[in-house]
Amino acid sequence: MNVNLYPIKEFRLPVVAECINPDVFRGKSIKEIEVLKVWEGNKQKKLSELFKVEAEKAEGSQGDPVITIHGDVSRVRRIGVGMKAGEIIVKGNAGMHLGEEMRGGKITVYGNVLGWVGSMMKGGVIEIHGNTGDYLGAPYRGSTEGMKGGRIVVYGNVGREAGAHMRKGIIKIYGSAGQFVGFRMKGGTIYVQKDCEARAGACMVDGTIIVGGRIESVLPTFTIEGLRKKVKVEEGEVVEAPFYLFIGDLTENGRGKLFVAKEPNPHLSRYEKFL
Amino acid sequence: MELLIRNGFVYDPINGVNGEKMDIAVKDGKIVDKVNERRAKKIDAAGMVVMPGGVDIHSHIAGGKVNAGRLLRPEDHFKDVEPKTAVTRSGVGYSIPSTFTTGYRYARMGWTTVMDPAMPPLEAKHTHEELSDTPIIDKASYPLLGDWWFVLEYLRDGKIEECARHVAWMIKATKGYAIKIVNPGGLEAWGFGRNVESLDDQVPYFGITPREIIRGLCKVNKLLNLPHTIHVHTNNLGKPGNYLTALETMRCVEDLAEDGKPAIHITHCQFSAFKGDDWRTFESGAEEIANYVNAHSHVTLDMGQVIFTDTTTMTADGPFQYTLYTLTGNKWTNHDVETETSAGIVPFHYKRKSYVHATQWSIGLELALLIKDPWKILMTTDHPNGGPFIAYPWIIAWLMSRKAREATIKKINPKARSRSLLPSIDRELDFYEIAIVTRAGQAKALGLKNKGHLGVGADADIAIYNFNPETMDPAKKYKMVRRAFKRAAYTIKGGQVVVKDGEVLKHIDGATMWLDVQLTEPCEMEVNENLKKRFKEYWTVEFENYPVSEDYLAISQPIPVKADV
Numbered sequence: 001m002n003v004n005l006y007p008i009k010e011f012r013l014p015v016v017a018e019c020i021n022p023d024v025f026r027g028k029s030i031k032e033i034e035v036l037k038v039w040e041g042n043k044q045k046k047l048s049e050l051f052k053v054e055a056e057k058a059e060g061s062q063g064d065p066v067i068t069i070h071g072d073v074s075r076v077r078r079i080g081v082g083m084k085a086g087e088i089i090v091k092g093n094a095g096m097h098l099g100e101e102m103r104g105g106k107i108t109v110y111g112n113v114l115g116w117v118g119s120m121m122k123g124g125v126i127e128i129h130g131n132t133g134d135y136l137g138a139p140y141r142g143s144t145e146g147m148k149g150g151r152i153v154v155y156g157n158v159g160r161e162a163g164a165h166m167r168k169g170i171i172k173i174y175g176s177a178g179q180f181v182g183f184r185m186k187g188g189t190i191y192v193q194k195d196c197e198a199r200a201g202a203c204m205v206d207g208t209i210i211v212g213g214r215i216e217s218v219l220p221t222f223t224i225e226g227l228r229k230k231v232k233v234e235e236g237e238v239v240e241a242p243f244y245l246f247i248g249d250l251t252e253n254g255r256g257k258l259f260v261a262k263e264p265n266p267h268l269s270r271y272e273k274f275l
Numbered sequence: 276m277e278l279l280i281r282n283g284f285v286y287d288p289i290n291g292v293n294g295e296k297m298d299i300a301v302k303d304g305k306i307v308d309k310v311n312e313r314r315a316k317k318i319d320a321a322g323m324v325v326m327p328g329g330v331d332i333h334s335h336i337a338g339g340k341v342n343a344g345r346l347l348r349p350e351d352h353f354k355d356v357e358p359k360t361a362v363t364r365s366g367v368g369y370s371i372p373s374t375f376t377t378g379y380r381y382a383r384m385g386w387t388t389v390m391d392p393a394m395p396p397l398e399a400k401h402t403h404e405e406l407s408d409t410p411i412i413d414k415a416s417y418p419l420l421g422d423w424w425f426v427l428e429y430l431r432d433g434k435i436e437e438c439a440r441h442v443a444w445m446i447k448a449t450k451g452y453a454i455k456i457v458n459p460g461g462l463e464a465w466g467f468g469r470n471v472e473s474l475d476d477q478v479p480y481f482g483i484t485p486r487e488i489i490r491g492l493c494k495v496n497k498l499l500n501l502p503h504t505i506h507v508h509t510n511n512l513g514k515p516g517n518y519l520t521a522l523e524t525m526r527c528v529e530d531l532a533e534d535g536k537p538a539i540h541i542t543h544c545q546f547s548a549f550k551g552d553d554w555r556t557f558e559s560g561a562e563e564i565a566n567y568v569n570a571h572s573h574v575t576l577d578m579g580q581v582i583f584t585d586t587t588t589m590t591a592d593g594p595f596q597y598t599l600y601t602l603t604g605n606k607w608t609n610h611d612v613e614t615e616t617s618a619g620i621v622p623f624h625y626k627r628k629s630y631v632h633a634t635q636w637s638i639g640l641e642l643a644l645l646i647k648d649p650w651k652i653l654m655t656t657d658h659p660n661g662g663p664f665i666a667y668p669w670i671i672a673w674l675m676s677r678k679a680r681e682a683t684i685k686k687i688n689p690k691a692r693s694r695s696l697l698p699s700i701d702r703e704l705d706f707y708e709i710a711i712v713t714r715a716g717q718a719k720a721l722g723l724k725n726k727g728h729l730g731v732g733a734d735a736d737i738a739i740y741n742f743n744p745e746t747m748d749p750a751k752k753y754k755m756v757r758r759a760f761k762r763a764a765y766t767i768k769g770g771q772v773v774v775k776d777g778e779v780l781k782h783i784d785g786a787t788m789w790l791d792v793q794l795t796e797p798c799e800m801e802v803n804e805n806l807k808k809r810f811k812e813y814w815t816v817e818f819e820n821y822p823v824s825e826d827y828l829a830i831s832q833p834i835p836v837k838a839d840v
Contacts (some may be wrong), residue, residue: 143350144606 001025001065003033004263006052011075012118013041015050015095018078022065022086022105066104066130069094073156074114082108083124096133099126102150115159116140117142121169134159137171147171147188160197168209170234182209185256195264203249204256212239214264222248222258224271231259244268277302277310278770280737283320284744286326286512286706288715289728292413293707294744296764298326299325301735304770308731310527318772322743323764326710327727328387328736329667330717332656333506333542333577336377337391337399337405337416340589340618343608344371344659347620348587363779370586370659378410378664379779385738385763387785388718388726391416392455392506393591395612396423399449399823406787407829411766413736415788417506418449419591421456422441422463425806430491431483438491439498439840443792444503444803448822450789450831453503453721454496459488459508459542462617470594471510474523485510486527493528493538499747499792499838501816502722504540508562509547513595516561522567525574532573542719543579543657545639557631558694559638565645566651568718576646577653579640582662587622590660614813625662629709633691635661640673640680641695641716644702649711653720668760671713674704676753703750722789738766786832794838 003025006047016025019036031057047053051223053070055150064086073079074093081097085105092112100119108127115133118126118138136158137147146165153172160178176195185204192200195213202219210231225245232238242262248254260268278768284294300310335341345352346627352664357376358466367377381389389409394402394416402825406414406438419428420442429438441736442454460471460478482651496505511517521541541547568574588599593609596619600607607621625632639661645654654674658664672679680697687695704712718727721778725734742749742759749756762777773781803818810818825831 030604090392139350142347145350 001063003055003065003067004054005067005069006054007069007071007073008050008052009049010072011040011059011076015040015073015076017047017050017076018081019047020067020069020076020088021081021083022067022080022088023082023084024067025067026086064083072111074192080105083107093130099124099132102126112156118147118150118152120145120147121150121152122148125150126152128152128154128156131156131175132158134161135164135168136173137166138161138162138164138183143183146184146186148217157194163188166190172233176213181211182207182256185209189234201249201256201258203252204258205249205252205254206256208257208259210239210259212261212264215260215268218246218258218260218268218271219249220235221250222246223250224274226275227262228259234240244271276770277315278318278767278772279310279315280318280320280325280739280767281737283295283325283708285325285501285729286708286710288711290730292438292457292729299737300527301737301767301770306729306731306733306735309480316327316740318765320739320765322745324706324740324742324744324759325729326706326739326740327714327718327729327733327737328766328768329381329385330714330721330723330727331381331386331389331655331658331664332540332577332717332721333392333655334389334664335391335393335589335660336389336409336414336658337374337675338402339421339612340393340591340610340620341371341525342401343414343610343618344398344587344589344620345373347606348622349607351585351587351622355816360779362782364782368663368665370584370663372663374405374408375410378412378785382411382766382768382774382779383762383777384665384667385740385774386412386664386667386762387736387738387766387768388723389415390452391723393589393618394418394449394451394455394617395498395618395819396420396445396449397612397615398812399451400827403787403823403828407784408485409780409785410782411768412786413785413788413832415452416443416450417453417455417585418456419449420445420492421454421459421507422461422616423574424463424809426492426613427463427478427481427488430487435494436840437496438496440493440794442495443499443838443840444535444540446790446792450787450823450825450828452788453501453506454492454791455506455591455618456489457506457508458512458595459485459595461485461510461580462591465593465617466611473520474527485783486620489527490531493531497531497533497538499537500684500836501790501792502834502836503720504537506542508538508542508590508592512546512590512592513549513599514552515549515551517555518563519546519552520620521560521564522654525567525571528709529571529573533738535572537720538573539573539576540575542577543655543660544579544642545579545635545661546657548642552792553667554631557634559634559641560698561638561641561645562696568646568650574654575651575716576642577655577657578639578643578670579657579661580643580666580718580752581625581635581779582656582666582669583625583627583632583636584662584666585622586659586662587620587686588623589620591616591618593619594749595619599623604651604770608639613815623672627687630688630691633687634694636683636687637691637695637697640670641698641700643674643712644704645696646702649708650713650716650719653714653717667713668757671709671758671760672714672753674757676750677703678699679753688791706744706749713722735770736768737767738763739767784830786830787828788832788834789828791833791835792838793835794840
């Protein structure tokens with residue numbers, strides 16, 4: 001089943017639409033989808049009051065639903081929260097908490113997304129062909145239950161604290177990242193292809209962070225372990241360039257690995273005398 | 276306004292009413308003999324259980340550390356949100372609910388009186404501000420006096436009467452209700468990074484031992500004729516082998532008890548009933564404690580039952596909270612309240628599959644079931660340390676039904692299951708005993724004359740639960756019991772129907788009770804001169820700003836007490 005959603009208007013108030021989720025849409029007729037409840041500001045409304053809903057039955061109608069949103073939904077929060085299967089495609093920008101606690105399926109966004117993408121994710125795939133805000137894959141404030149699986153790929157830049165408290169899974173950022181990448185990380189892999197602001201891996205205990213561009217500075221609580229000729233990001237993706245390997249964060253007795261490319265970081269050459 | 280509750284099965288242990296079908300009449304917020312049947316509003320309670328409103332002797336619902344806990348744990352709140360309704364205000368849960376939510380949730384379960392058990396005197400104003408903001412329920416707070424410098428000094432010098440006068444002033448100044456003692460001596464030692472490990476350890480720089488503090492304050496309590504006994508959180512709390520300390524604490528005031536009246540209340544006893552040398556040899560010490568309590572009449576206890584959930588531990592016991600942090604590695608705070616006391620907070624997740632946690636769960640229930648006299652063991656979770664108070668319906672079901680216990684035992688850690696005493700215990704409490712452990716016994720232990728019973732003259736705080744004891748057996752239908760206690764059919768507070776079918780109908784304010792201790796001769800001057808001098812030297816607030824004045828409380832309900840000094 002394919003469902004197309006067209007925003008009727010430009011949203012001015014925040015919309016909370018947890019119901020935009022393949023698990024919710026599965027087995028429902030177009031009429032049933034139209035009356036699903038969403039919040040706009042402090043008013044509860046029907047989905048059809050905000051979106052034009054079109055559905056077409058694919059040939060093998062047994063498959064998981066594919067939801068396509070055509071238009072800008074950057075004010076719409078909590079799309080695909082907790083989804084287990086199926087697919088969501090957003091042709092436009094999307095709002096906060098996209099794919100929070102996701103367990104399976106796929107979300108693709110051809111645009112920018114605000115914060116908390118894939119927060120507390122446990123499985124599935126999120127692909128963003130644009131920039132994202134802060135707390136990519138990070139848990140809600142105060143919680144230590146970070147990302148436990150799945151993969152997030154961002155082709156643009158990300159904000160701060162990407163992958164905080166991460167335990168498993170992979171985050172690949174083909175742009176630059178803000179401060180505190182992999183804050184309090186316990187496992188998994190974060191790859192930043194371009195530049196990275198300071199304090200990467202603060203308080204990390206385990207896991208891997210790979211920075212392919214310039215990093216502002218490495219925390220003093222990281223110690224240099226060696227120089228590597230290449231780094232494997234994941235099965236089938238290897239970066240062939242010299243990398244410094246740092247171990248930390250020593251304030252937490254951590255054994256996390258922080259790889260930083262040598263070439264774009266001449267200011268780190270002073271570490272070489274310790275090798 | 277008049278109210279007539281008809282044909283309910285009434286359980287009122289203080290007046291010896293055991294499930295009789297009778298009417299309860301209410302007029303002007305009090306229980307009366309009869310009302311004008313035509314004019315009175317009638318509530319049909321046929322086929323339902325009618326009990327006095329619930330009383331909670333120990334539940335951390337207000338004050339500096341509860342608020343610090345709220346700040347520390349945003350993740351505790353965001354999945355448990357209560358939207359506002361036409362009559363109630365919005366709020367959040369879960370283990371450290373906001374003040375409004377606290378009041379509503381207690382009322383929904385049929386509880387109408389709650390005691391906040393730990394108020395650092397310096398934070399008294401803060402505590403009372405929060406208590407005033409907690410709707411529906413009546414409440415009171417116990418000032419922490421076990422490590423109060425002046426008390427330590429007076430007791431060291433053997434000046435019991437001066438100490439009593441000072442404590443009387445403190446209770447009045449903080450608008451408190453009872454003497455709370457937390458890890459006596461240990462909190463003062465914690466100021467120097469140390470702790471006390473037995474009742475006979477010296478408190479640094481004071482030359483006094485925990486035993487002398489407990490005995491001294493027990494005597495003070497008696498001199499002042501306070502309605503509640505001393506409320507003691509024992510030394511070595513939460514450490515394996517501490518059941519010996521708990522027994523020693525009870526024993527040390529044995530000779531101070533008179534006419535079989537209680538002299539000491541050991542609170543959240545589950546946390547003080549650990550046997551073993553370390554966490555690997557950890558075991559339940561409930562049997563030993565129960566044997567002692569069964570043979571002595573000077574002790575009351577409350578359970579401090581553990582619930583398998585994610586909760587927040589918070590006590591004034593700074594050193595214990597630090598130990599808990601080192602055990603769990605969770606985020607934590609620890610706070611030194613100037614010269615007065617300490618406090619700490621650590622989030623904690625009790626897991627079924629953990630041997631220690633499952634054994635702790637078992638200890639609480641073992642205590643409640645092995646102690647034969649229900650007046651001596653009261654039901655609490657030490658909210659939120661063992662679990663949030665909204666879990667009371669689960670505990671009631673465990674106490675009333677062997678089947679309910681077996682259903683949970685099946686799911687716990689196998690080693691804990693094989694060592695637990697619970698499978699060997701057949702006892703199942705009936706509604707009469709449940710009324711004792713949740714209300715009558717609590718009110719009696721607290722010395723609240725107008726609460727916890729339905730006799731003529733009592734406050735019209737009544738809870739009605741939709742469960743028919745004539746047609747249903749609570750031991751078999753424990754899920755129905757749970758449902759009934761989760762959402763009271765009616766809660767009546769001060770003669771007003773505030774909850775119907777688990778929904779709050781009305782937002783009313785509850786009173787704050789405090790003791791107006793009247794000494795035989797006024798001694799304000801003497802106390803104040805000494806205090807003022809020390810305040811200049813050691814406190815960050817001016818003495819004049821320190822006491823809580825009566826107009827600070829939204830609804831003040833002083834309880835006069837005539838002291839012997």
